[in-house]
Amino acid sequence: MYEKYVKILKDHTLKITSPRLEVLKYLDEHHTHPNVEEIYSSLKKTHPSLSRTTVYNSLEILKKNRIVQSLAISGSELRYDIDERLHHHFICNRCGAILDISIACPNMDKTLQGGHRVEEVQGYFKGICKKCQTKEKGRSNNG
Amino acid sequence: MYEKYVKILKDHTLKITSPRLEVLKYLDEHHTHPNVEEIYSSLKKTHPSLSRTTVYNSLEILKKNRIVQSLAISGSELRYDIDERLHHHFICNRCGAILDISIACPNMDKTLQGGHRVEEVQGYFKGICKKCQTKEKGRSNNG
DNA sequence: ATACTAAATTGTAATAATAACAAAAAAGAA
DNA sequence: TTCTTTTTTGTTATTATTACAATTTAGTAT
Ligand SMILES: [Mn+2]
Ligand SMILES: [Mn+2]
Ligand SMILES: [Zn+2]
Ligand SMILES: [Zn+2]
Numbered sequence: 608m609y610e611k612y613v614k615i616l617k618d619h620t621l622k623i624t625s626p627r628l629e630v631l632k633y634l635d636e637h638h639t640h641p642n643v644e645e646i647y648s649s650l651k652k653t654h655p656s657l658s659r660t661t662v663y664n665s666l667e668i669l670k671k672n673r674i675v676q677s678l679a680i681s682g683s684e685l686r687y688d689i690d691e692r693l694h695h696h697f698i699c700n701r702c703g704a705i706l707d708i709s710i711a712c713p714n715m716d717k718t719l720q721g722g723h724r725v726e727e728v729q730g731y732f733k734g735i736c737k738k739c740q741t742k743e744k745g746r747s748n749n750g
Numbered sequence: 751m752y753e754k755y756v757k758i759l760k761d762h763t764l765k766i767t768s769p770r771l772e773v774l775k776y777l778d779e780h781h782t783h784p785n786v787e788e789i790y791s792s793l794k795k796t797h798p799s800l801s802r803t804t805v806y807n808s809l810e811i812l813k814k815n816r817i818v819q820s821l822a823i824s825g826s827e828l829r830y831d832i833d834e835r836l837h838h839h840f841i842c843n844r845c846g847a848i849l850d851i852s853i854a855c856p857n858m859d860k861t862l863q864g865g866h867r868v869e870e871v872q873g874y875f876k877g878i879c880k881k882c883q884t885k886e887k888g889r890s891n892n893g
Numbered sequence: 894a895t896a897c898t899a900a901a902t903t904g905t906a907a908t909a910a911t912a913a914c915a916a917a918a919a920a921g922a923a
Numbered sequence: 924t925t926c927t928t929t930t931t932t933g934t935t936a937t938t939a940t941t942a943c944a945a946t947t948t949a950g951t952a953t
Binding site: 894895896897898899900901902903904905906907908909910911912913914915916917918919920921922923 | 924925926927928929930931932933934935936937938939940941942943944945946947948949950951952953
């Protein structure tokens with residue numbers, strides 16, 4: 608059940624703790640780029656002793672070890688992604704969904720930009736998602 | 751002195767107010783991508799009646815009118831840029847500087863990504879800036 | 894120039910995300 | 924099993940931003 612996550616932690620010589628395993632499992636099963644509150648309140652249901660601070664701490668150490676990445680795309684809160692591979696994101700200004708954008712980008716892999724050492728790359732697109740556009744059209748057509 | 755900023759506001763049929771002119775002038779003279787606090791505390795010196803809320807309000811309306819853009823690059827606070835043209839940014843994890851990155855990007859101008867309507871594009875690089883790297887080298891060489 | 898009205902500014906209070914901290918608990922090594 | 928270090932927990936503090944109501948002001952009409 609949790610072997611996969613145990614292995615990830617072990618590979619990074621991190622201590623195996625229940626909160627860390629749960630956070631990893633949650634992110635692995637929810638590729639929605641959740642924020643801390645979503646992760647916390649969901650896990651809290653089945654793990655009532657869990658502390659919000661622990662979720663922050665766990666995510667921080669997972670990020671430091673490059674097991675997860677954080678996205679500042681919303682502007683108000685960090686979102687988390689267990690997919691550490693470099694990929695771009697789209698946020699819908701209507702429904703708030705954050706979606707992966709799989710495009711090739713020539714600047715993505717560069718470790719140097721203008722003489723600066725690059726350690727992290729984030730590509731954000733903001734607008735109206737496909738779904739919300741469909742809804743919009745439907746509304747104007749029907750009534 | 752302020753004609754330039756008056757014109758910008760007029761062109762967007764926005765009311766000409768002292769706080770708006772001052773915010774525009776500040777951004778025009780400081781291409782450092784300042785946050786609200788930096789703008790506010792600087793203007794407050796010469797305009798003691800200025801309210802922090804007004805700076806927030808002004809920036810919001812300027813952004814809505816696409817006169818300025820906001821950057822979520824720092825993760826904790828929005829940064830503002832009077833240069834509305836699409837360009838990428840680099841933030842230094844050491845000194846906090848936010849710098850323009852002028853690179854051609856094939857994805858920048860696209861108004862559609864994966865079927866989603868794109869209204870805004872942000873490209874962020876994070877790492878250690880050129881200056882901080884030089885300092886680092888100097889330190890390790892000299893002791 | 895004056896009066897009017899909608900919009901903007903101000904100050905304060907509320908909210909929300911995150912960080913700091915100390916005590917209790919738990920992981921992993923000995 | 925014992926010990927030590929790290930993690931977790933709960934609480935409090937901080938910071939960025941928003942909400943709101945009262946006051947002021949910009950721009951327009953008179
Ligand atoms: Mn993703
Ligand atoms: Mn810029
Ligand atoms: Zn949507
Ligand atoms: Zn730097």
